[in-house]
Amino acid sequence: MTRLYSAFKKYHKWPALVFTVFFIFFSISGILMNHRELISSIDINRKYLPNNYELQSWNLASVKGSKALNSDSVIFYGGAGIWITNQNFSSWTPFMNGIPIGSDNRKIFDFEATSKGNYLAATRFGLYHFNKPQQKWIKCQLPKSDEFVTGIEIVDSTTYITTRNSLYTVKYVDENLSFTKVELIPPTESKPDISIFRLFWIIHSGEILGISGRIIVDIVGIIMLFLSITGLIYFISPKIVKRIKGRFKLRRTKQATKFSYKWHLKVGALSALLLMIVSLTGIFLRPPFLLFVVSGNINHSENSIRKNDIFWHDKVRDIKYDKERNLYLIATSDGIFYGKELNEPFCKFKNEPPISVMGINVFEILEGGNYLIGSFSGAFQWNPTNGIIHNYITGNEVKPTNSLSSPFGSVAVSGYSKINNDEYFFDYDKGVLPMRQNQKDIAMPKLVKNSFRFPPMESGAGVPYLPYILSNY
Numbered sequence: 291m292t293r294l295y296s297a298f299k300k301y302h303k304w305p306a307l308v309f310t311v312f313f314i315f316f317s318i319s320g321i322l323m324n325h326r327e328l329i330s331s332i333d334i335n336r337k338y339l340p341n342n343y344e345l346q347s348w349n350l351a352s353v354k355g356s357k358a359l360n361s362d363s364v365i366f367y368g369g370a371g372i373w374i375t376n377q378n379f380s381s382w383t384p385f386m387n388g389i390p391i392g393s394d395n396r397k398i399f400d401f402e403a404t405s406k407g408n409y410l411a412a413t414r415f416g417l418y419h420f421n422k423p424q425q426k427w428i429k430c431q432l433p434k435s436d437e438f439v440t441g442i443e444i445v446d447s448t449t450y451i452t453t454r455n456s457l458y459t460v461k462y463v464d465e466n467l468s469f470t471k472v473e474l475i476p477p478t479e480s481k482p483d484i485s486i487f488r489l490f491w492i493i494h495s496g497e498i499l500g501i502s503g504r505i506i507v508d509i510v511g512i513i514m515l516f517l518s519i520t521g522l523i524y525f526i527s528p529k530i531v532k533r534i535k536g537r538f539k540l541r542r543t544k545q546a547t548k549f550s551y552k553w554h555l556k557v558g559a560l561s562a563l564l565l566m567i568v569s570l571t572g573i574f575l576r577p578p579f580l581l582f583v584v585s586g587n588i589n590h591s592e593n594s595i596r597k598n599d600i601f602w603h604d605k606v607r608d609i610k611y612d613k614e615r616n617l618y619l620i621a622t623s624d625g626i627f628y629g630k631e632l633n634e635p636f637c638k639f640k641n642e643p644p645i646s647v648m649g650i651n652v653f654e655i656l657e658g659g660n661y662l663i664g665s666f667s668g669a670f671q672w673n674p675t676n677g678i679i680h681n682y683i684t685g686n687e688v689k690p691t692n693s694l695s696s697p698f699g700s701v702a703v704s705g706y707s708k709i710n711n712d713e714y715f716f717d718y719d720k721g722v723l724p725m726r727q728n729q730k731d732i733a734m735p736k737l738v739k740n741s742f743r744f745p746p747m748e749s750g751a752g753v754p755y756l757p758y759i760l761s762n763y
Contacts, residue, residue, distance in 0.1 A: 307525060310518045316572075317515040321508050322746070324495055327415060331392035333743030345739045347721030348705075348732065352742060354651065354716075356707035357401055368705055368716075370742040371396040372411060377710070382735045388427030389418055394745040400608070402442040404449060406462065412439035417451055419467055430467045432458075441608035441621075452609045452620070455602060457632070474602050474620070475635045477627070482600035485623070486586035487575070494571035510568050513561045520550035520557075585647070608653045615659070615675075621650050628674075641677040643670035644688070644699065652706040652715075664706055668699030669715055683715070683725070 306313075322329055336343050345352065354368035365385065366373045371393075372385040389396055389411070400412040409420035411427065416437040418427040432439070432453070441452040449460040450472075457472040476482075496503030523546055558565075574583045605622040612619060612628075620627045620636060625645070627636040644667040652664025661672045662682060669682040679688050683701060701723065705716035713725040714732065722732050 303525070306521060310522055313514055313518045317511045317518070319746075320572075321511040324504050324508060324511075326394070329746065330394040330415065331390055332746060333393050334746055336744050339744060342719075343744060345734060345742060348716055348734050349719055349721035351651075351704040351718055352716070352734070352738070353707065353722075354399065354705040355401065356709060357403060358709065359403065364709060365401060366707070367398040367401040367411070369393070369397050370738050372398055372401065373738060379730065379732050382737055384737075384741065386427065387425065388421075388429075389413070390415075392745065393743050397745075399440050400442045402444055402449075404444060405447060408462070410442050410449070410451070410460075412442055412451065414438050417442075417467075430469070432469060440606060441610075443609045443611055445611045450609050452606045454604050454606055455599070456606065457609065457620070472632050473598060474606075475598060475629075475633070476601040477637050478635045480601060481589045482597045483587040483589045484600070484603070486583040486588060487580070488604055489588060490571040490574050490583060494568060494575060506564070507568060510561065510564050513557060514565065517554060517558055520554040523547065523550040524554060581647075607650050610653055610655055612655055612661075619653075619661075621653050623649060626650075639674050641674075641679075643672045643679045644668065646699070646702075651704050654706065662706070664703035664715070666699065666702040666704070666718065668701050669703050669706070683723075 336345065343350070348370075351369040353366050353370065356367070357365040359365055359374070362376050364375050364377065366375060371389075374383045374385050375381060386396055395413065395415055397414055398411050399414070400410075402410045404410065407422075411418045411420075414437075416432060417430040417439045419430060420426075421428045436453045436455050438454040439451055440454060443450045451458050451460060451469075457474050458469040459472060461468045461470070492498040494507070496505070496507035499506065573579050602622070605624055606620060607623060608621040610619040610621070611617070616630055617628045618630070618632060620629075625638055625642055627638050629636040643663045644665075645663065646666035648666050650663065650665050652662060652669065654662040656662050656671065659673055659675060661674065663670045663672055664682075670688065671680045671682045672678075680686065681688055701715065701720075702718040703715055704718040707714045707716070712729045714729070715723045715725070717723055721734070724731070
């Protein structure tokens, strides 16, 4: 027993010492991520970060899309917020008055101008509409638990928005907006399930138990921080005592060492199971272990009264309407679904283009019955009727797939813009990519660079694409 204890002590001590700095970082950042909205207004100057976080040519998901307002004004929106420019891209004006400061608050997932001349902006923390008399954005009143807005689509005179969980219709009453939830019906014979990745995430964050679960995980983070600090004290203090023994009174140092040793063991033993659960689930939320769980699913009980809600929960990414086929299209993390009516069961397309595990970033209806699908796996032109798929940039035909693809293709598409028949893709790393060589260049002005600071909750510990896994998958 003594030998076994000595072995455990030895192999616990040295690996823990090596990773203590990381444990402290993970503890603090984990607690903050569990309450992201509280620090969403805080940004980090990119000059203090490694070079791969530097803004160049609209990289790092600065742009997701654009909208032409009139013959001379164009809106660009995305991670950098909302900006108005002209057709020559020579002047840039921020269009974010009323949206709270902080890059996390101003990350725009979709933007639409309605037939009545109103503007809508979809953000992580809610839907905003532009109040013209006040000349500012006003936050709309969506359910607090369902404010992550992912898509906006206008069909005739009806406006639809998608959140991560739901579909709503929007009605204008004077200057206010009201929302009616649309009951999305899954495909017939489908089972309510949850991805293993999502299951690990809600366990790791404590979301599985609601607010009480989040508090428990916060306590686990504090415990890990306590164990890291007391472990360091116990390791360092005896060496300090040995070096300066006899020259100073070391009573307090010895007391700190005894306290650290005693409570490090007690707290560590009592919290071992919780620490193991949080640590193991966290490991599978990051590459390379992420790829082992990202495509797996676990079924809920088929008798669940919330079958429909469970099926769509945290999966919905965008909505489009195909006028030619009279189809509503719902893009999700499980693929793209279609239906002629919103009150009927949706169907899933049999063959789809490659879509990165990090989610769909571009979804456009093209002429001729084709769709443009863009993600970190690349950009593809897809005809859902015959199943033919072409690489949109190279023109080469590709084979359809029924599974989630690898994280990266030759072009990591994070955005797309079409202005006067000129098309631009935005690569996460390389920035803007004109489709033709003689197109106008879109230089990223210093004003935008200085405005688009780095949200601390998107730190990927050296993995710049990790934020998209947690944010968009």
